Amino acid sequence: MQPCSACVLLFFAAMANGTVDQTPGIASEGGHQVAVVVGQMLERHFAGCQLVLVATTHSLLLQQINKQSSNAMGSVVVEAASLFDQEQPTQDHLLHGLWGEARHTCRALILHLTHDDDSLAFRLLLTAELWLWPETPVVILGVRSGMEASLHHPVLRNTKHILYFALHLQRKSTLNTRLRIENSKKEWSDKASVYRRCLYCNDGGMHVQLLPQWDVNTGNKQHIRDLISDRPEDFMGYEFKIVALPFFPISAFKRNSEEPGTIFTPLDSIDLRMLDSFTAHANFTYEVREPRDGQWGVDPGDGNWTGSVGALQQERADFCLVLTVNPTRIKIVEFTVPYFREPIVIFSLKPGLLPQHLAIIRPFTGRGTTPADQYFCSHLQFAPAEEQFRRVLRGSYSHITYKNIGSAIVAASFTDSRGYTPFHISRSEHIQYVGKGWGFRRGAPFRQRFSKMIQHVVEGGFVDHWLEEILTSHMKKEKLKKVNEEDEGKEDKIFEAADGRVSLGLAHLQGAFFLLLLGCGVAFLTMIGEHLSDDTSSDHQSPLLRKNLVQG
Template identity: 45%
Template sequence: MPVSTCLHVLWLLVSTVGIEDVCGMEDQVVNVSNGPVELVAGLADGPEKQVAGLVDDPAQQVAGLVDDPAEPEGSLVDGLVQQVAGLVDSPGNLVAGLVDNFMDQVAVVVSQVVEQHLTSCQLVLATTTDNTSEFSYILRRLAGGGEASTVVDVGLLFSQGQPAQHHLLQGLWGDVRFSCRALILYIDTTNNTLLFRFLEWSELWLWPETSVVVVGTRTGMESVLLHSSLRNTVHLLYLALEILPRQKLPVNTWLRKGPLQQEGSARVEIYRRCLYCNRGEMGVHSVQQWNLSSRVPLEHNLFPERLENFMGHTFKIVALPYFPYIAYEKNSEDPDGPVSPRDALNFRMMDVFAAQLNLTYEIREPSDGKWGVPLTNGSWTGIVGTLQHQQADLSLDLTQTASRTEVISFTRVYSHDPLVIVSLKPGRLPRHLALIRPFTGELWVLIAACTLVFGVVLWLLQRVWSSLSGERNPRLASTIFYSWGVLLEDPPTDPPANVSGRILVGLWFLSCMVIGTAYRSSLIAHLAVQNNFLPINSFEDLLSQVGWSWGSRKFTGSNFLFFNESSDLVVQEIYKNMQVIDRELLMERVLAGGFSCILHRNVFLATFEHNYRYSNSPFHMSSTEYPVFAGNAWGVRIVSDMRPIVNH
């Protein structure tokens, strides 16, 4: 029988049985477990009828179709029969091939996302031990693309000891060679607890700019995207894999040109978690979907999240009154209740942010009413503690210190507000003391001493000369009065007779001429412009005052740390003798005299100095300023979204 006749017989056979039973690849995969006879579903009721009863003995399948087995065309028939027999003999290879193709397509999609959107990022890939075989496809694709990555087997990680876990955590996110970070998770919806434990352990919430790509099925998608371990992640995608139902092919469509179409196909749908799109709260929405066989669409930006519209989200602010920066009124006696803001510098800035970024805010006081100092257990009190424990988003004014930056974040310093000494303006010196003001007290003492010494030296020279010449010895009182006479420009008429005495008197004349000229010029200046007492411009000046006292409001927070932790002996002495006085009484004590107060410069200018015109202010502010650490900034919880916005 010619080969064409054999092919025609086979074509009639297939047409009679049905193309979906021979070429339906999915039915073959589904029925593999039922045995090799049922793999070719519908070809025959039993193995003796596999070729529709054309032969009774399977051994004569080829002989019944070919009259002369030696004919060359018989080899082609042998090949066709061997292909059908291969489907029956190797069902496991068929299943493995389809699974490999599906997982490889998933890996291709992940690698395309990395290639198009996460270039130059530090990659961290994580999965559970149960998913290692499936995850290996993604790993091979990324390794083939040359992407450097860190692979974490979560099950193996938590079986290690604490030192090994701590060592991995130290290097998990800190590679400075990369400009961004990305985390790829393979999710098994039946065992997500271990992965969520890994996310909390890895402190992913401290790295909000890390891009996270989750691969899994659509089941449980929202529970993953809204999980608390991902609460601060800005860029979060979920690649949901979905198998579409098969479509039956009509009879004989296998004869059409082109490759065979699969009865079932896989689709990928991308979901994005947004932080504020659901009326200011977290939400999930679908971005796009496409078949696994196609590439990721290039025209879509999968990470467009920019914090420019908070959709009415309400930010929690913790604050204490600190005019002119913060001022508010309490709405009730409830210490934990919200307060109403009044006109102040920081609230003006916050209102601008609220209008531009579509957000709202509420203000509350810290439960203990303190700014914040550290405790022995590592926690903080007051505003700092509230931000440390993520109970509020930000504080509108907080002094930045090295210890505080370990538990919370800070914006840029927007105000430099050092401590100053405020005293009463020094009064004018008495006019009757104008005669002695040209010279200081030390200079007057020096002039008197020099005059006395000159008189004694002149007396000694005259006595020596008298003993040699035999003349009368001069008296000591006479030489001293002589020196004073020269100083007052009224010297005696009889100068010394000896040469050495005359030279000494000449030198003294010259010195007294310089002293007299300086005194007269200074006296004229002091009589023309009346002088004041010296002002207090430093802590040293304050300590040098006799019968003087000083004080301030009770120091808390950074002010307390400044005085309490200072190693400067002058600062320690100032703090030791400082009086604690209410703010309302501070200026009254200063105006009464003999008292200085220590407070922040801007607070003094806004609270007290603005009540006077510049020329009429009775207060003197010290020229020496004492900065309390870096300055004033907004304190924010460690990963607040407001920090980059305020800095910008």
């Protein structure tokens, strides 16, 4: 394991029967043995790290450890009891400076406490928010009786690597030859039982493993290397609790019931494909539920978030699927690397077909309007997605939404069997915030593992490939659905080819038929007028002319 950023190593020296410094013999012999063990661990895993040495009171043991840590980049000594005796502003200032300067790539915190003051030590860890640093290895030095309580303490619930050195006490007897009295006293043995806590070893549950016995005098480096493993995690069948909401094509689900917070059955989407690949790779299972209130998550003002973010804040879920990264959420939720950036576009109505009855004279007229000439509303209005598209169909309205989500809705509800849609999508795309990732509860020990797997998927180009496959499949399904729903003998419509050309049909000849009908009508009216004109002229002839015609 190499030195890492913001990585803190905690060493607990939890000694029973009083402090190390106050017990004769232990300060010299036991303290030296403990210092050797700690020095070996620092040399192997954290060479070059800054040391922060914390004790409940003045500690000779920490002085010995400090001497053993010759490769450290400086050290800071803090007395916990004195720290909590200060006023709150002073405590905050000291804790803020506890971690040293930002230039340090890693830090090691060595904490020495007595058996009587273990609550004070855990209070310090809680105040220092150790639970937010899951990558921080923890080594506890104490007696066997305190092992279970220490390894299962809530403040260590997120810590990935914990070792417990249970130091052995042995009784040594001495004989006073003059008084014939045998004296005995307890001293630290050179042997120690080593326990390692594993978060997922018990079929996905927490488990404590007993490692080979440790010899503090001869301990070997190979043993030290094996104590803290840097191998990829195997979750051993652990079931993750996931919250999510539909956001096609990134996530899609089928509700198992109408109850709030129901279990979701995942459908084909980018998130499902990632989950399936990660499940096979990291050996875990999962259960996806809807947030109780069906919201993504907002802060109502009291700091208690709603929706998916609230479920993570209250640790009712391990992580959530697709969630937009923004400055407010990042304070409550820890995100993976962004894997999807959904562009925002404008959906508007395509220019309608010009009246066909004027086609015969259109070549002699000016050009029509273009999409850029259409009127856009100056005020934003909010409504359900499909309602927004219906307003666009009525004209004088544009809909601003995510490109892929809008395209999916258009394909499902506003596209006919031939693939024609009346909507135009703007060519300009706008990216909102950093992108979308998976959100994890703060301090989750598995977030980095998932983040690395997602990064591999993104770098391999799988997200773009899956997106194209999912959208293509969705379009085909919706097109087939439309074909099955349409009745035979439906009136033919006009469709534009992909290159913009238009296939001629009967509708394009409407102008000629209207012109022919108009000519026939004019001819009919002319004929009627001639007949009426002849009858009128006959009625107005003079009697003399009519007599001459009769005689002739």
